[in-house]
Amino acid sequence: MKISIVGAGPAGGFSAYLLAKAGQDVQVFEEHATVGEPVACTGVITGNVMARRLQVPEELVINRIAKARIFSPSGSHIEVRLKNDIIIDRAGFDRHIAAMAKDAGAKLFLNHRFEGLEHNKGRIIAAVKDKTKGATLKIETDYLVGADGPVSTVAKAAGLYGKRAFYTGIQITIPVANDNVIDFHPSEDGIAWLVPENEEIVRVGVAANKEANAYFRKFITSVAGDGYEKKITGWQAGPIPVYDPKLKSATKDGKILLAGDAATMVKAPTLGGINQSLMAAEAAAESINNGTNYEKAWKKLMGRDLYISLMMRKAMERFGNRDYDRLVEIFSSEKNKAVLEEYDRDEPGKFAIRMLLTEPKLLPLAAKAIFL
Ligand SMILES: Cc1cc2nc3c(=O)[nH]c(=O)nc-3n(C[C@H](O)[C@H](O)[C@H](O)COP(=O)(O)OP(=O)(O)OC[C@H]3O[C@@H](n4cnc5c(N)ncnc54)[C@H](O)[C@@H]3O)c2cc1C
Known part of the structure; x- marks a missing residue:
């Protein structure tokens, strides 16, 4: 079974590593000459969630x-x-994961840009431009993983782009x-x-x-x-x-999958997505290796957290500065600060539910997620 992955960021590199480790025939196409560059990331991660x-x-x-x-x-x-x-050194981090994938047997093609898809009698044929030679290759593949970042060309070609913000x-x-x-x-x-x-x-x-x-x-x-x-x-x-819960992250037959930013899997309040990219990679590898449903696999790992974080972001988009003042005031109590310190930012679901149950002063602010 041949698996082609577009993009050698955390989602693509980690998918390649997990799939190659399981014995799959994996190739990764990265449009840049060097993995990890140019960097667009602060590199802050919650180490505990990463370490899993x-x-x-x-x-x-x-x-x-x-x-x-x-x-x-x-x-x-x-x-x-x-x-x-x-x-973290974000460029070095991406290169580290790509090296793990290569050591596990994945092939990495730099300077290769995915440009489009051809469907031929149920087969997936990816058009990939070798930028060094100027030639367009037609790559026939059993699975295509779009890990090509926020403006994913794979998502556009597969009709999975949606109306993302x-x-x-x-x-x-x-x-x-x-x-x-x-x-x-x-x-x-x-x-x-x-x-x-x-x-x-x-x-x-x-x-x-x-x-x-x-x-x-x-x-x-x-x-x-x-x-x-x-x-x-x-x-x-x-x-x-911004995470879009209406967006499909896999085609109907589950042979084209989007992972990480390509599928808008970013936690909305703090806009971080590195850990989520690794979770998506884990779900993509599990679903390809075992023939299981990708949508279910990634939602099990982070669906609730992404949804609740989106609700938090929606409320925050309706906040004026006085609401933010109020929010900081509410969290200045020792009791509320203790709850804030207890949970990881990558798991806003548990945190939000606990806060809403214990701090009624938050309800008018939370209601802004639903009402104007
Ligand atoms: C300013 C800024 C700060 C951030 N800070 C943080 C932070 O502190 N913590 C955090 O967790 N998240 C942060 N993020 C978000 C984080 O960077 C992303 O969530 C993360 O990079 C997503 O990983 P990915 O693998 O899905 O996509 P990417 O890292 O975007 O990787 C996509 C890869 O695909 C390649 N590619 C794209 N198109 C093609 C194509 N057509 N053909 C071949 N290759 C292609 C790209 O070159 C790239 O290598 C930040 C984002 C920004 C913009």
Whole structure:
């Protein structure tokens, strides 16, 4: 059985590894010349959730962070303990997974871009351009995994793209003295963050669904002052898909599967998707190896969390700055902070249910997910 995977990010690389390890004939097509580049990611992961599937090698851990501050728009903040948050070298992380896949027997083709699909009497034929030679190859395959990121060409070609919505993420790396605490600034403009690489350098960014550039300039000026442009040592930007529960992530016959950002599997409140990409890869490999239903497999791993996180995001999109002030105030009580500290960000389902049951003050804010 031949399996073709488009994209060598975390979803594609980890699918390739799991499938090749199970003895499948796997080939990965990556459009760039180097796996992992260009980077569009802050690289913050909840280490505990990651460790269930993958051990991040120590040399790829740039920083470990024990605390986060969440600021209200009016400037007050709460400080919460983090369980095991790590900041990774994201390009190195993708290359590490790709190397695991190659060691397990997967073939990796760099500079190969998936361009379209031909269906011929139930067979899948992928058109893949070898960018070095300028030639288009026709690849016949039993399964096609689209792990090609938020604007997935595989999703478009297979009629699985849907009407997806995006946030725009913009981030720079810049010298700023700091106390090794992650700062989150949620507001009606979007979410902004300051993530330390060490006590002198930070990754500063924003994600917004409108006017992201203006929001970014306003936030970075407040952090690094005027003239920050001259101090920038790294710059990146990219679209972040909003999870769409209506979207199908596999064709009717289950032979074309979307995984990770390609299937909008991003947790909506914090817009992180690395752990979700690995979960999608696990579900895709399980479904191909055992001939089981992919949709059911990934929903079992993260369906409820993605749905609840979407509800949280919907409510937050209707918040004004006074609602964010109120939210920070509610979480400043020791009782509520303790609940916030108990759960991993990758598992918002359990957290949201527990909070709504124990803190009635949250109900008017939560209701914004449903009512205007
Ligand atoms: C600014 C920013 C900050 C972020 N920060 C975090 C964070 O801190 N933590 C977190 O968990 N998530 C974060 N995310 C989200 C995270 O980066 C994604 O969820 C994650 O990369 C998804 O992995 P993936 O494998 O699904 O897709 P990708 O990582 O996008 O990989 C897709 C791969 O497919 C390749 N490709 C695309 N099209 C084709 C084609 N036609 N043919 C061949 N190859 C193709 C691409 O080159 C790429 O290598 C951030 C995103 C942004 C934009």
